[in-house]
Amino acid sequence: MTQNKELILQVKDLHVEFDVSKGGGLFSKKRTILKAVNGVSFDLYKGETLGLVGESGCGKSTTARNIIQLHRPKSGAVIFKGEDLTKLTDKELNEHRSEIQMVFQDPYASLDPRMTVGEVIAEPAKIFRLYKNKKELNEAVVQMMERVGLEPRFRNRYPHAFSGGQRQRIGIARALISSPKIILADEPVSALDVSIQAQVLNLFADLQKEYDLTYVFIAHDLSVVKHMCTRIAVMYLGNIVELAPTDEYFNEKPRHPYTEALISAVNVPDPEIEKTRKRVVLKGEVPSPLNPPSGCPFRTRCSKAQEKCSTEKPSLQESKPGHYTACFFPNE
Structure with missing residues (x-):
């Protein structure tokens, strides 16, 4: 799939850390570092939808925020149009931010309650x-507003007058007005009623075709990802x-044990599939990013873990064209 596609963005060995130290004063030597993203790399191709999935706290949203440079990474690169965004000043970044926009998870918190809907949508432009x-902007x-299914006559109302689904449409319109090439959608339907989710997902799909958009789509619901994503x-x-x-x-069967466990937890309506389906239950809890395990980050929950896994971290290797796995003992 990717061989004939145009490469639009590259994330290379991204590392993101946060100092979460408490107390101790300004000059305290004791620091607590949270490693939120630990060497993430991927390519993004024009017109595709790349899904980022995983349990809460795994670094999905932090990765997206570092792509758009809302956070600055400790190290790594984000290459867009031949430039490393991590090396640019805020002024230089503004030249690219109109082309990479974000739709946030919470449609209530992401809209300024003091601005009218028209002002919210117009702000990026x-x-x-x-x-x-002003006439062209209006x-x-x-x-x-018309394109995302909102009545333009309500543009002078404030966000509190709209439902959750309508507010997310406002957020989508705000992202679209700057004619972006890439949209980072951070769990854009997880805060919505189930009855509204399908409408918003279909809107995303229609807009992608109409505006030739590329998505990074973050979710923890694999049924949503299956519906939306190409990779x-x-x-x-x-x-x-x-x-x-x-x-x-x-x-087909996923190659990493963690992926296998995630996929096995997805509800399948077909009873015949359910009969033959292998259920994978992970042991233990997700380790804290404040104290990650040595070697393979998954080894403390993996039934296949061996001595090598405690001392070496597996790198993401291509097992077959387009399929990459970070595991010393992947499923065959």
């Missing part, structure tokens, strides 16, 4: 000075442990 005058706001990167404790086309996860 004003910051990036994308329209010649016309663009109306067009965006899936599975994250665990700040690492990508498997990356492959979506069909290979659901129609």
Whole structure:
């Protein structure tokens, strides 16, 4: 799939850390470091939807925020249009931020309650000075509202007057108005009612075709990812442990034990499939990123772990074209 695609963005060996020390004063030598992302690498191809999945706290959202440089990584590179975004100043980044936009998880917290809906949607275009005058900007706001299924006559209302699904549509319109090439969607339907989720997901799919968009789609619900994504990167404790086309996860056996456990937990309505299905139950709890295990980050929960796993960290290796796994003893 990727051989004939245009490479639009590269993430290379991304490391993100946060100092979460408590007390001790300004000059205290005792520091507590949280390793949120620990060497993530992947390529993103034009027109695809790459899913980032994994348990809460695995580093999915942090990875997305570092792509757009809302956080600055400790090390690594994010290459877009031949430039490493991590090396640019805030002023230089503004030239690219209009082309990489984000839709956030919480449609209630992500909208400024003091701004009207029209002002919220127009804000990115004003910051990036994308329209010649106020008339053109207002016309663009109306067009965006209509495109995402909102009545333009309500653009002078405030966010509190809208439902959760409508607010997420406002967030999508805000992301679209700057004509981005890439949209980072951070669990965009997880806070919505189930009855509304399908509508918003279908809107994302329609907009991708219409505007030739590329998505990084973050989710913990694998049924959503299966519906939306062309490829899936599975994250665990700040690492990508498997990356492959979506069909290979659901129609073939995943190669990493953690991925196998995730897939086995997805509900399948077909009773015949359920009869022959292997259920994989992980042992133990997810280790804290404040104190990750040595070697393979998954070894403390893995039934296949051996001595090598406690001393060496497996790298992401291509086991077959387009399928990468970070495991010394992958499923065959």
